[in-house]
Amino acid sequence: MEIARRRFDTLIIGAGGGGLRAALHLSSADAHVAVVSKVFPTRSHTVAAQGGVNAALANVRPDNWHWHMFDTVKGSDYLGDQDAIEYMCRAAPQAVYELEHFGVPFSRLDDGRIYQRQFGGQSMNFGGEQAARTCAAADRTGHAILQSLYQQNIRARTHFFDEYFAIDLIKDHEGYLLGAVVMNIANSELLLIEAKTTLLATGGAGQLFRTNTNALINTGDGMAMALRAGIPLQDMEFFQFHPTGIAGKGMLISEAVRGEGGYLVNADGERFMEHYAPNAKDLASRDVVSRAIATEVREGRGCGEHRDHVLLKVDHLGAETVHQRLPGICDMVRTFLGTDPAESPIPVAPTAHYTMGGIPTNRFGQVIVPLQHGPEEPVPGLYAAGECACVSVHGANRLGGNSLLDILVFGRAAANHIVDYLHENRYHKPCPTDGADPALARLARWEQQGDGETVDHLRTELAQIMEENCGVFRTEEVMQDGLDKVTALSGRMGDVRLTDHSKIFNTARIEALELENLMDVALATVASALQRKESRGAHSRIDYPERDDVQWLRHSLYHRDTRTVDYKPVRTRPITVDSFPPKERVY
Ligand SMILES: Cc1cc2nc3c(=O)[nH]c(=O)nc-3n(C[C@H](O)[C@H](O)[C@H](O)COP(=O)(O)OP(=O)(O)OC[C@H]3O[C@@H](n4cnc5c(N)ncnc54)[C@H](O)[C@@H]3O)c2cc1C
Numbered sequence: 216m217e218i219a220r221r222r223f224d225t226l227i228i229g230a231g232g233g234g235l236r237a238a239l240h241l242s243s244a245d246a247h248v249a250v251v252s253k254v255f256p257t258r259s260h261t262v263a264a265q266g267g268v269n270a271a272l273a274n275v276r277p278d279n280w281h282w283h284m285f286d287t288v289k290g291s292d293y294l295g296d297q298d299a300i301e302y303m304c305r306a307a308p309q310a311v312y313e314l315e316h317f318g319v320p321f322s323r324l325d326d327g328r329i330y331q332r333q334f335g336g337q338s339m340n341f342g343g344e345q346a347a348r349t350c351a352a353a354d355r356t357g358h359a360i361l362q363s364l365y366q367q368n369i370r371a372r373t374h375f376f377d378e379y380f381a382i383d384l385i386k387d388h389e390g391y392l393l394g395a396v397v398m399n400i401a402n403s404e405l406l407l408i409e410a411k412t413t414l415l416a417t418g419g420a421g422q423l424f425r426t427n428t429n430a431l432i433n434t435g436d437g438m439a440m441a442l443r444a445g446i447p448l449q450d451m452e453f454f455q456f457h458p459t460g461i462a463g464k465g466m467l468i469s470e471a472v473r474g475e476g477g478y479l480v481n482a483d484g485e486r487f488m489e490h491y492a493p494n495a496k497d498l499a500s501r502d503v504v505s506r507a508i509a510t511e512v513r514e515g516r517g518c519g520e521h522r523d524h525v526l527l528k529v530d531h532l533g534a535e536t537v538h539q540r541l542p543g544i545c546d547m548v549r550t551f552l553g554t555d556p557a558e559s560p561i562p563v564a565p566t567a568h569y570t571m572g573g574i575p576t577n578r579f580g581q582v583i584v585p586l587q588h589g590p591e592e593p594v595p596g597l598y599a600a601g602e603c604a605c606v607s608v609h610g611a612n613r614l615g616g617n618s619l620l621d622i623l624v625f626g627r628a629a630a631n632h633i634v635d636y637l638h639e640n641r642y643h644k645p646c647p648t649d650g651a652d653p654a655l656a657r658l659a660r661w662e663q664q665g666d667g668e669t670v671d672h673l674r675t676e677l678a679q680i681m682e683e684n685c686g687v688f689r690t691e692e693v694m695q696d697g698l699d700k701v702t703a704l705s706g707r708m709g710d711v712r713l714t715d716h717s718k719i720f721n722t723a724r725i726e727a728l729e730l731e732n733l734m735d736v737a738l739a740t741v742a743s744a745l746q747r748k749e750s751r752g753a754h755s756r757i758d759y760p761e762r763d764d765v766q767w768l769r770h771s772l773y774h775r776d777t778r779t780v781d782y783k784p785v786r787t788r789p790i791t792v793d794s795f796p797p798k799e800r801v802y
Contacts, residue, residue, distance in 0.1 A: 218396070218405040218406065218407050219404070220406070220407045221249070221406060221407075222408075222643060223247050223249040223374070223394075223408060223409070223410045224241070224246040224410065224411050225241055225246055225247070225249070225411065226249050226394050226410035226413045227241075227248060227250045227251070227413075227414045228416060228437060229416030229417040229603070230250050230251075230259050230377075230416075231259035231260060231261040231361070231416060231601060231622065232622040232626065233261075233418075233601025233602070233603075233604075233625070233626040234250055234252070234259075234414065234416030234600075235250070235361070235364035235368055235626070236364060236622065236623050236626030236627055236630070237627065237629050237630040237633075238250050238371075238373045239364060239367050239630075240626075240627050241633060242372060243371050244630075246633070246637060247374075248374060249375075249410070250374070250375050250376065251376045251379045251381055251395075251408070252376070252377060252378070253379065253380045253381075253400065253432060254377075256377065257362055258430075258432075259432075260418050260429060261357045261360065261418075261619070262358050263357055263467070264358075264618075265355065265469035266332070266334060266351060266354065266356065266469040266470050266471035266474065266616060267332060267334070267349035267350050267352075267616050267619070268311060268314075268351075268356060268360070268616055268619035268620050268623070269348045269614070269616035269620050270283075270310065270348065270620065271283045271304065271307060271348055272308055272311065272328075274324060274328045274330070275324070275330070275331045276346055276347045278339065278346055278348055280305050280307065280308075281304075281341075282338065282339055282340060283307065284300055284301055284304040284305075284789070284792070284795075285338075285341045285342070285795055286336055286614060287303070287614060289336070289795070289798075290500050290609075290610075290612055290613070290614040291607075291609055291752065292610060292611040292752035292800055293610065293611075293768065293795075293796075293797040294450070294607070294751060294752065294770070295607055295608050295609060295610030295785075296578075296606065296785060297787055298578055298788065298789055298790050299577075299578040299607065299608050299786070301789040301790050301792060302578045302624070302628070303621060303625070306624045307624065310623040311329065311350050313623075314360060314363065314623070317363040317366075318363040319352060319356075319359045319360055319363045321351070321359075322351050330350070331347045331348055331349055331351075332347060332349045332351055332471055333345050333346070333347045333474040333498060334348065334471070334474050334615040334616045335470050335499060335501060336495070336499070336500035336501075336615070337349075345498060349471075349474065349616040353539075353540065353541075353542055354469055354541050354543040354544055355542075356619065357619065360619065360623075376397065376406075378399070378401060379398065379399055379400065380400055380725050381395050381397045381417075381436065381437075382397065382657060382658060382728065383395065383440055383653050383654035383657060384444045384597075385407070385409075385646060385650040385654075386444055387644060387645075387646070387647050388647060389595075390595065391595045391596050391644055392413050392444075392596035393409055393410065393413075393643075393644055393646050394408045394409045394646070395408055395410075395440075400721060402721075403721045403724070405658075409643055410596075410643075411636070411637060411640055411644075412597075412598060412633045412636055412637065413596060413598065414580070414598040414630075415440070415441065415597070415603055415604070416437070416600050416601045416626065417435075417436050417437025417601075417603045418432075418433055418437075418601060418602045419433050419435070419570035419573075419603065420433060420435030420570045421433045421567050421570070422434045422674075422678065422729075422733060423454075423677070423678065423733060424681050424686075425678040425679050425681070425682040426464075426682060427566055427568065428460055428467035428568045429567070434729040434730075434733050434736075435603070435733060435736035436728075436729065438573055438574060438732070438735075438739075439733075441574045441582070441599070442735050442739065442773075443653065443735075443775065444597075445584075445775075445776070446574060446575070446582060446594065447584065447585075447772040447775075448572060448574065448605075449572055449573065449574070449575040449605040449607065449770050449771065449772055450571060450572035450573075450605050450610075450611070451570075451736070451739040451742075451743040451744075451771065452572070452740065452747050452754045452771060453571035453572055453609075453611045453751075453753045454569070454570060454740065455502070455567075455570075455571060455612065455753050456501070456565040456567055456686070456753065457501060457565065457568035457569070458479075458504035458505045458508055459472070459473075459479075459565075459566075460563060460564060460565065460566025460568075461548075461551055461561065461562065462562040463562075463564070466551060467566070467568065468544060468548075469544060470498075470501070470616075471540070471541060472556075472561075473498055473527075475532060475540050475541065476529070476532050477528060478497045478527070479497055479504075479508070479525050479526065479528075479563070480525065480528055480560070481516040481517070481526075482517060482518045482525075483516060487511055487516070487525075491503060491507040492801075492802040495802035500612055500614060500802060501612060501614075501615065501753075502611075502612045502752050502755070505687050506688070506755055508524075508525050508563075508564060508565055509565060509688060512524070512525070524562045524564040525562075525563060526562060526563070527561045528560045529556050529560075530556070530559070532557075533557070534557040534558075537556055537557040541556070545557070569602065569613055569618065570602055571605070571607075571610070571612065571613055572605050572740075572743070572771075573599070573602065573603050573605035574599040575591075575604075575607075575772065576600070576605065576606050576625075578606060578625070578628060579631070579632040580600050580604070580606075580626075580629025580630075580632055580633075581593035581594075581598055581629075582598060582604075598629045599629075600626045600629045601621070601622040601625070601626060602618065602621075604625065605770075606625055610752060610785075611751045611753055658724075661713065661724045661727045664712055664713050664714075665710040665711050667707070667709070667711050667712055668712065669711070669713070669714060670713055673704060673708065673730060674726075674730050674733065677704055677730075677733060677734065680700045680701055680704065680737075681737055681740070683697070684696055684697025684698075684700065685740060685744055688756075688757055689744060689754070689755060689756050689757070690756060691756075691758055694745045698741045698745055701734070701737050701738055701741055702738070705734045708731065713726075735775060738778065739773040742773055742778060743773050743780050747771065748766075749762055749763040751767065762797075762800075768785055768797065769782040769783060769785060770783050770785060
């Protein structure tokens with residue numbers, strides 16, 4: 216089949232903060248850049264980020280990047296790679312000032328400097344008093360960042376393919392990445408984008424779980440594309456459950472609410488976090504707070520008719536502070552609960568939020584794979600940044616405010632490396648005639664309507680299984696059951712029907728492709744979780760409650776072809792400073 220072709224220096228798949236930060240840097244360096252996004256760029260999930268972005272600016276309390284680095288390493292439960300963490304924390308102030316110059320309207324202190332709020336897991340002086348490190352544009356930080364980056368890209372003449380869906384990557388026989396096959400969602404026309412370098416910036420996979428804070432589009436497409444291109448996924452067992460989603464619905468109530476002084480209470484009105492984290496209390500790191508809520512509920516101290524949630528109180532802060540500092544949250548609570556947080560507490564429960572694992576990269580954004588019996592090597596021409604990547608700065612548990620930072624810093628770092636790569640690799644490599652075949656074969660499968668269950672039915676069942684079998688607390692038995700169920704479910708994809716309606720829109724086919732992606736990412740997640748026999752960060756096993764640094768201070772790598780997991784060492788050595796050796800993690 217003959218398909219249209221376009222050529223660019225760089226193809227960026229994903230127009231969230233990660234993709235747009237990279238695109239801006241490249242376009243400004245006169246590279247010819249294409250950004251492909253399955254939704255209009257400013258609808259990417261980055262737009263939903265509320266609380267803010269971390270940088271040790273020391274505007275509100277004393278701070279420096281060493282403390283930020285310590286908190287991040289500790290937050291990661293020592294699984295984060297310390298070279299990447301040092302790089303990110305040092306680059307943070309610069310990343311924020313750049314945003315300011317791009318036009319992000321940060322909230323201000325009275326003296327005009329950028330306001331900074333307290334977030335979970337932040338400390339001064341290596342584990343001392345609470346720090347205030349999160350820069351915010353009220354509680355709509357992601358919205359402000361994404362709009363500013365988009366406008367700057369328009370100015371820099373980045374070429375956008377809006378509402379195009381990337382199907383699969385193209386590789387030549389030497390292993391070079393040469394671009395991707397994408398589809399115009401509106402008319403289903405295919406396009407082969409040839410590129411000297413390709414950057415995956417496709418975001419997370421929150422749709423794996425029934426109750427989640429993510430956009431509907433967060434289906435792990437880039438991760439699944441990488442898997443199909445023979446690249447393993449790293450640390451997929453670590454999925455962050457945010458402590459405060461609206462109970463039963465999942466919408467995120469930002470950590471900023473607790474940062475501004477809100478706190479959690481159980482059915483007895485007790486401020487229970489005091490028992491779980493005597494110092495940090497409600498601002499302990501997310502895994503700790505999520506487990507505390509799950510424990511309160513499990514032990515019968517949950518609120519409401521089903522005793523399945525706890526309450527988040529902010530009324531004591533006064534209506535003015537609540538409405539001024541948290542306007543977006545107030546709107547959301549009014550819309551979905553019909554109440555005003557300044558008057559009545561918000562019912563909350565842990566909800567799936569952030570994919571810590573992903574496509575393995577180094578701190579230059581290069582995708583790296585372990586060679587058989589050899590060291591790791593970059594995949595030539597392929598980069599990844601943002602939530603789809605695992606660089607790994609978040610390790611086993613991400614700190615709030617560190618993801619917006621991650622996408623900015625590593626979006627830029629990847630672009631920097633790409634600029635050098637383009638200098639050394641000036642010409643397009645020839646695309647093999649069968650380069651698009653895997654993508655076309657995948658599409659052909661969905662040309663026809665099967666007569667079995669619908670795509671929607673299977674997606675709902677998958678999310679239910681993941682929620683029940685791979686949630687906040689895990690055991691061998693429950694996860695094995697989960698793996699068996701997901702494996703059986705993926706077997707049922709064979710005769711799936713696109714839709715219940717007689718008329719098939721192209722979006723139905725896109726949903727089928729997304730479901731295939733979710734299925735692969737789900738298998739990677741449960742298989743990796745089942746293998747890790749310890750509790751670390753967000754991976755919390757009732758049958759192995761302790762962290763085990765002797766056996767398990769290492770990254771997992773899930774391989775799709777063999778459905779097996781193997782391991783690689785954590786990079787514990789920073790770039791210029793001393794490393795932080797593992798210690799007991801208390802808040
Ligand atoms: C509700 C919410 C609040 C958050 N708040 C904060 C916060 O306050 N602070 C913080 O640090 N972090 C926060 N996070 C996390 C943070 O926002 C995200 O991790 C980050 O924005 C992800 O950015 P990204 O560029 O990697 O991907 P995204 O912004 O998710 O963008 C992904 C892009 O990939 C495109 N794409 C995906 N698949 C395909 C495909 N097959 N074909 C074409 N295009 C594709 C999409 O169209 C989109 O443009 C929050 C997350 C959520 C869900």
